[in-house]
Amino acid sequence: VQLLESGGGLVQPGGSLRLSCAASGFTFNIYAMSWVRQAPGKGLKWVSGMSGSGGSTYYADSVKGRFTISRDNSKNTLYLQMNSLRAEDTAVYYCAKGILMVVNPDYYGMDVWGQGTTVTVSS
């Protein structure tokens, strides 16, 4: 079971980036997934999540309207489109697989994490 993020980099304020998370080793389309970020020297902050089917999406207030989560279950890949980036979005971004919860599958702890991809927003 593995998650591999890509797409991070240096971007100017107001710019855009799309992060990808390639999943392998599990049946991707039955698991909810999330993006979690960690600013330098800070704690973990949940950013966005999506149900296994892709029918439900959730966002932190700080990114709502700027970030869009999506998934392509045929490619076993999760995405995070980030627009109107700000300096405070600078962080390592992790994708994480939700534990399969029989009751309330959209509410989960996260049992597999990628290695993270670094996003730096700076002029």
Next chain:
Amino acid sequence: AIRITQSPSSLSASTGDRVTITCRASQGLSSYLAWYQQKPGKAPKLLIYAASTLQSGVPSRFSGSGSGTDFTLTITCLQSEDFATYYCQQYYSYPFTFGPGTKVDIK
């Protein structure tokens, strides 16, 4: 959003010690709480979910308890590899939120 506090924010301990970390939520979570361990430069690792269920492969010296608003992570007989930062996370409602973390270092 549900606010999560953790105490202490840091602690110093010795190998073999028993360590207890507390997580408190601003509203009831039932048992929708997870605990993670993170080492510098690494991704978090799930230790406990559903407040007290040990994740597969995690040593039995880790245990979780609590429900509602007050939760505890206990590490019995601290090992050298346990020096890390520990976070709790609620998944009772969106947005999911993490506690600020508890750093466990060597005394």
